[in-house]
Amino acid sequence: MKTLLTGGTVVSMDPAVGDLERGDVLIEDGVIVEVAERIDARDAEVIDEVIDATDRIVMPGFVDNHRHSWQTAFRGVGADWTFPEWALAMHRTVKPHYRPEDVYAGTLLGRLEALHSGVTTMLDWYHVAQTHAHEDAAVAALRDAPGRSIFCLGAGWGTADSVDADIRRVRSELPGDGLVTMAFGLRGPDDTGMDTVARELKLADELGLRTSLHVDPGGTSPTVADLREHGLLRETTTFVHANGISDEELRMLADVGASLSVSPDVELKMGFGSPVTGRALAAGVRPTLSVDDVPSAGGDMFSTMRTAFAVQRGLDGGLRSRDLLEFTTIDAARSCGLGARTGSVTPGKDADLILLRTDDLTVFPVTDPAGSIVSAGHPGLVDTVLVAGQVVKRDGVLVGVDLPALRARLLASRDRIAAAAGIPLDGTWHPRPESK
The missing domain is CATH 3.20.20.140 (Metal-dependent hydrolases)
Structure with a gap:
């Protein structure tokens, strides 16, 4: 399985790779195999998926x-x-x-x-x-x-x-x-x-x-x-x-x-x-x-x-x-003992990557990617997430997740615990520890 991320701004967190104003990332079987300004993808039949990273920052998760x-x-x-x-x-x-x-x-x-x-x-x-x-x-x-x-x-x-x-x-x-x-x-x-x-x-x-x-x-x-x-x-x-x-x-x-x-x-x-x-x-x-x-x-x-x-x-x-x-x-x-597997956009590491929107009005224009991420970043910018090369969030939506059912399950859990513990859920609960 080969995936090509193309046209993004790469913030690699690897000094040997550096940052690329415009870069491509090639992933094979969940592992990053190449990071470059341009990766030749003319032999399109060997690329299973091409993800357009235009107007996106590509960085490690x-x-x-x-x-x-x-x-x-x-x-x-x-x-x-x-x-x-x-x-x-x-x-x-x-x-x-x-x-x-x-x-x-x-x-x-x-x-x-x-x-x-x-x-x-x-x-x-x-x-x-x-x-x-x-x-x-x-x-x-x-x-x-x-x-x-x-x-x-x-x-x-x-x-x-x-x-x-x-x-x-x-x-x-x-x-x-x-x-x-x-x-x-x-x-x-x-x-x-x-x-x-x-x-x-x-x-x-x-x-x-x-x-x-x-x-x-x-x-x-x-x-x-x-x-x-x-x-x-x-x-x-x-x-x-x-x-x-x-x-x-x-x-x-x-x-x-x-x-x-x-x-x-x-x-x-x-x-x-x-x-x-x-x-x-x-x-x-x-x-x-x-x-x-x-x-x-x-x-x-x-x-x-x-x-x-x-x-x-x-x-x-x-x-x-x-x-x-x-x-x-x-x-x-x-x-976490995972420095050899994740944490940077480095060939040989697992493709744990995120794509952040740079065309969102809350950060546009992104002149300094690192400065923009730290000073103004927020979850709404997270467009795509890959874990070991697998896309788990695409176009701002988690893949294969039934959120309505999960939300209902969590609310039922919260309400049952609160009732059993005898605590209110109206914003007035304030525990008072005994003074020493």
């Missing part, structure tokens, strides 16, 4: 390395919440009422939303742990969405032995390098103690799993320093948030090559403190960006980039628009 898609049914309800209010609402109030079918509906709609807005690769940080059936429902939803997904299983229930068995069980179902793979969501030393972290990291190493760890947003925990003291810092771990960690601890992450995921909208709104984007760069860590959760923030990477960009520019005048594109493509792909 976005990579979101930290999102909790099980919460999709409660989109927007936490716009005014602090972190303690979110924790009370989502984990203590609604999560106990989630059934496997609710996890499936939220995960599927959340993953499709991400695809719709140009996120070709997404790490789904699963922490609605209750039963094996809940986990299996999340995996099934990711498989039913035609994106590249990483199921990051957070070990949040059961004994140490049962966690071990559970991780092994899911790993046996996701063993290879297909579109849905697996990562291990660590609980961390604050929740479980250093011995448990060591045991979980040993298991991750044995199974060949990358790990992800939320770091205390308040900065009161010496997580990074403690991990280093115990020899537990890994290149294969992505640290999430980490707003309060010291510059010295950021340098510790740089020393081992660990990754850092910044969720600027959630962190600023929920009271985590300033995102560490600039401090991370100064310490030698390439930050990445993530949405986190949609009850509190928008689900697209355009708004995420814009927040991170504006905040850091306001703090120190640093960053350029190209930096933000790198954070959300090639840098994030590397953080």
Whole structure:
């Protein structure tokens, strides 16, 4: 199967390829085989499909390395919440009422939303742990969405032995390098103690799993320093948030090559403190960006980039628009262990690509593609999405998706959970954590 994208503005995110004001991309069997100003397609019988990319930017799809898609049914309800209010609402109030079918509906709609807005690769940080059936429902939803997904299983229930068995069980179902793979969501030393972290990291190493760890947003925990003291810092771990960690601890992450995921909208709104984007760069860590959760923030990477960009520019005048594109493509792909497969328009990589409209009135005329994407981009520009060379969104519409049925399913899930939890859906729900 050969597909030719022709006549687009190529923003490759690969210095060796560069950017092309007018370029073509040839895909064969899901892999990019050539990128050039013009690719001779006169032998038309060998090209199965030609996609006209005129008035389009052709670039790698976005990579979101930290999102909790099980919460999709409660989109927007936490716009005014602090972190303690979110924790009370989502984990203590609604999560106990989630059934496997609710996890499936939220995960599927959340993953499709991400695809719709140009996120070709997404790490789904699963922490609605209750039963094996809940986990299996999340995996099934990711498989039913035609994106590249990483199921990051957070070990949040059961004994140490049962966690071990559970991780092994899911790993046996996701063993290879297909579109849905697996990562291990660590609980961390604050929740479980250093011995448990060591045991979980040993298991991750044995199974060949990358790990992800939320770091205390308040900065009161010496997580990074403690991990280093115990020899537990890994290149294969992505640290999430980490707003309060010291510059010295950021340098510790740089020393081992660990990754850092910044969720600027959630962190600023929920009271985590300033995102560490600039401090991370100064310490030698390439930050990445993530949405986190949609009850509190928008689900697209355009708004995420814009927040991170504006905040850091306001703090120190640093960053350029190209930096933000790198954070959300090639840098994030590397953080997921997928830098050799995706994250740039590079011959030999899988064709995970998006085509953004440049004739839309909200961005026209596009003089500086990178600047336009970061300063004014939005999901409405996402015209076409390809994952491993397969077109999953065409002419602004997801391919083969029955959205009316899925919308009805998600609404029914939301209404049932809300009724069971005794919470209103009229915009007045505001959880009140007990004061210490």
